[in-house]
Amino acid sequence: GAGVSQSPSNKVTEKGKDVELRCDPISGHTALYWYRQRLGQGLEFLIYFQGNSAPDKSGLPSDRFSAERTGESVSTLTIQRTQQEDSAVYLCASSLVGGTHPQHFGDGTRLSIL
Amino acid sequence: GQQLNQSPQSMFIQEGEDVSMNCTSSSIFNTWLWYKQDPGEGPVLLIALYKAGELTSNGRLTAQFGITRKDSFLNISASIPSDVGIYFCGGWDNNNDMRFGAGTRLTVKP
Numbered sequence: 001g002a003g004v005s006q007s008p009s010n011k012v013t014e015k016g017k018d019v020e021l022r023c024d025p026i027s028g029h030t031a032l033y034w035y036r037q038r039l040g041q042g043l044e045f046l047i048y049f050q051g052n053s054a055p056d057k058s059g060l061p062s063d064r065f066s067a068e069r070t071g072e073s074v075s076t077l078t079i080q081r082t083q084q085e086d087s088a089v090y091l092c093a094s095s096l097v098g099g100t101h102p103q104h105f106g107d108g109t110r111l112s113i114l
Numbered sequence: 115g116q117q118l119n120q121s122p123q124s125m126f127i128q129e130g131e132d133v134s135m136n137c138t139s140s141s142i143f144n145t146w147l148w149y150k151q152d153p154g155e156g157p158v159l160l161i162a163l164y165k166a167g168e169l170t171s172n173g174r175l176t177a178q179f180g181i182t183r184k185d186s187f188l189n190i191s192a193s194i195p196s197d198v199g200i201y202f203c204g205g206w207d208n209n210n211d212m213r214f215g216a217g218t219r220l221t222v223k224p
Binding site: 004033035041042043045048091093099100102103104105106107108110 | 120144145147149154155156157158159162164202204206210212213214215216217
């Protein structure tokens with residue numbers, strides 16, 4: 001597609017449930033990033049994929065968070081045993097290559113944990 | 115990750131006024147990016163800067179990569195109501211870590 005696509009756009013779930021968020025990057029973009037944005041705050045880096053290299057997971061806040069990417073296409077971010085503090089907008093971005101190429105963002109998934 | 119210092123946190127201005135916001139870092143940056151985020155949407159890239167001293171314009175927006183490589187500013191001239199939103203600075207530091215500022219929330223009164 002023309003831009004980064006994320007689904008679902010909104011997700012409401014009960015505390016303790018697992019959730020899976022999906023990101024379709026721009027076609028041809030080898031780098032993919034996940035960020036978390038809490039209400040009224042900036043962007044918190046979670047994880048970075050670059051081609052077939054091992055992902056940079058240094059931003060994942062706990063072992064309840066994991067992400068996968070198939071080749072240079074779709075990525076899924078999984079949060080297990082969700083907590084209320086996980087409520088946030090989860091943004092995905094992609095860039096042509098890693099390094100200093102500008103990132104292009106999707107519209108995010110707004111996650112609400114009841 | 116670690117955030118940049120972005121200021122001001124918020125601004126309330128009259129339509130037609132000029133706006134200036136900036137980001138500073140304790141470490142050197144190799145690239146500066148400025149984004150705008152509208153409610154319910156993802157950030158949209160406005161300007162990318164790659165060299166110290168670089169001054170780049172995009173319509174009424176102008177951004178500069180500071181000579182010390184530790185700061186950048188964004189100016190908006192003759193603001194209009196659709197400039198409302200949150201503006202983020204971001205970039206890669208010399209450790210190749212991507213960092214973002216906390217954002218400047220701009221309100222424009224007609």
